[in-house]
Amino acid sequence: MARLTINGTSRDVEVDPDTPLLWVIREQIGLTGTKYGCGVAACGACTVHIDGVATRSCVLPVSAVEPDQQITTIEGLSPDSSHPVQQAWLALDVPQCGYCQAGMIMAAASLLMQNPNPADEDINAEITNICRCGTYNRVRAAIKLAANGGEATQRG
């Protein structure tokens, strides 16, 4: 049994304490926007926020999360895709297959909370998620667009 606060709602789940948070979110809570990509925290597809900090949930046992810690998934980032990062992603039509994009968006949103105006080097250091379709340059442009409050300096 674990008590979790996910997207602002407290939830009790029957689950083995060793279960990674990712699989609790996907299988017990039923929110499937957060993705499994590697299971070893190498790709970032499973990125969620815990108290605002981007966290790879595939290696984090659910027992390590306190009941009052705020877990935010892609479904809870905004009620209507209105978060500046989501809006920037829409404006630049960033996703291709889209599978990694929830993790990318969550990592980007966390970065912008810590660093509202990241330089290229900051983006390189903080956004280490894998995208096999190759959206990196658009991800970078969208982060900058979101940092500028939606004012695009250039498209793409």
Add this chain to the structure above:
Amino acid sequence: MNAIISISRRSFIIGVASTAGGLSLGFNVPFIEPALAEGAVSAPEINAWVVIRPDDTVVIRIARSEMGQGTLTGLAQLVAEELNCDWSKVTTEYPSPAENLARDRVWGNFSTGGSRGIRESHEYVRLGGATAREMLIAAAAAEWGVPASECIARMGMVTHAASDRATFYGQLAAAAARMTPPANVTLKDPKDWTIAGKPLPRLDTADKLNGSQVYGVDLKLPNMLNAAIRACPYFGGKVESFDAAAVAEMPGVRTVVQVDETAVAVVADTWWRAKTALDALPVVWDEGPNRQVSSASIAAMLEEGLGANDAFIGAEQGDAGAAVSAAGRPVTATYAFPYQNHATMEPMNATALYTPGRCEVWVPTQNGEASLAAAAEAAGLPVQQCEVHKIHLGGGFGRRGNFQDYVRQAVSIAKQVPGAPVKLIWSREEDMLHGAYHPTTRCRLTGALDADGNLTALHMRISGQSILAAVRPEGMQGGMDPIVFQGLVLAGTEGTLGYTVDNLLVDHAMRNPPIPPGFWRGVNLNQNAVYMECFMDELAHAAGVDPLAFRRKLMANNPKHLAVLEAVAERIGWDTPPAAGIHRGLAQIMGFGSYVAAAAEVSVTDGQLKIHRIIAATDPGHVVNPAQVERQVEGSFVYGLSACLYGECTVNGGRMEQENFDSYEVVRMADMPAVETITMPSGGFWGGVGEPTIAVAAPAVLNAIFAATGKRIRTLPLKNHDLA
């Protein structure tokens, strides 16, 4: 071209909301009673490609699969262009593979690979849109009692100016569906396009921003079970035994089953519990006949082929052997390209429901019809008793087309728990160990230069693995695998060599290690471009000639190849010196029907490579969505550069050594250069864009590295080399 035939008067598509999680899927129900189907839908189809609802929503059917490449949007643009509908009202749906079969393959080929999604179906999908438009006009004309020739269809509306009447498509759809399709329609000239050819946003973006896009791994069905699988990691090996009792009492476990001869699976209530039990399951493998196979033994096998006499000829002109022998100063070099895994972000998966007499599969697939065939075979049922529901792919890159191993496995498991849907998800480790790997080849090139530095002879000997021999033997030509020679042949429209060499021989000594090969985005164009374009640089260097000037002299007969090369050279400023510390490289090739070139700028500082920017030029003949072409080019460079910088699956003891992204590194944000795309369609042909530019990324970078360091990197990946 596929004729548009067997036009049904009703749509079989109904909406079904599943009980779990509020997930809504478009289910196709081809076997449902017609009366029920008619009652269940509110909109008739005009023809197989177009359904128009009373609210004017235009549903365009898409037969090819969307895996990120944007085909869904591009194909919809082509239909909408001819339909003259309101683009803001367009939505899409996949027809099902079983329905395609039941309707005499009215939607043609479902296969989505080889960059063929648009270039092979543009004509019949446009005819679908144009035919529907004419039927809508005919319906309005009949209702108004005016000649159809006086009516105009535009922006989702038919108007008759003389009588000042106008009606939206939604009001005409039911009557239009009853009209006789016109025998002949004329397609628009691409220069008149207003929807196609435009950089429209993708239709599938919104759901990918908030977690609502459903991938195969996300599927939820009532009473669904989950399965984790482990197949014998040794190629050619199988299951000897396993101790199901050891894990039978673990939490959530329902059953442990053998899957074919090669794998075991645990079925549980959740995937994590299935995987946990699988990790604890004692399994003894019959390791099979390949325990002695290693990367070293494969290298030796291919090395032997470089000098062997048995070779298939892909291109021949003059007498290269004699000319090389007679040459005063032949130049020779040997290159090698390793195995690569597709490593799609979404691991292989499929969900199957088996009940006696029926089997349904939900699967992200590049080829719904291949999935259907695999499901029927694994279920032991006639194909008419099976159905496949296609789901958007979390990456494909060739892994999810020909190879339907995950479908067969899912059905095999589902047969052992009949009545319950079972979702099979591979772990990343399973995905890495059971790939359909980019084949490994080596290449020895020998060129002869005359006293003036002109290339007079070239022999290119490829040694290594054939994809077709393993996966599509019916495509072999007298024992030869023609696609080994992608981009190197002298005739055809798919990919010809851009150079004229008086004495030329390109041949292939087929050497097939016991590692399963597959079509990997770009396929054989990838290594062929490295071999040919890096060696062209070597020849230019040996001749003491600028690499662009050296190529130009050989390309007079191939103006389209040359045009893309000139375009990237001009954009990068080839004729002016680069900034201090920056070095440049070029490459060009033709593949998948398109002409492509790249120019790269790199620096190497203390052995550290930085790729600053790459210019890419593509001439695909026609462009359906220039914004999507840009994305494909940028994305293809990530795939090509991943292979160039890091990608390598090594074999040891008869199995792959890399099991996850911690040992199979790929390009990430920090590696990514700026990419500038030049799209220069010259018209008159239709080429693909998903793959060709992958091939020019690596050789352009490798040639730039030579310019920077004087080092020729002839074996990939770069991570194995010291650039200091």
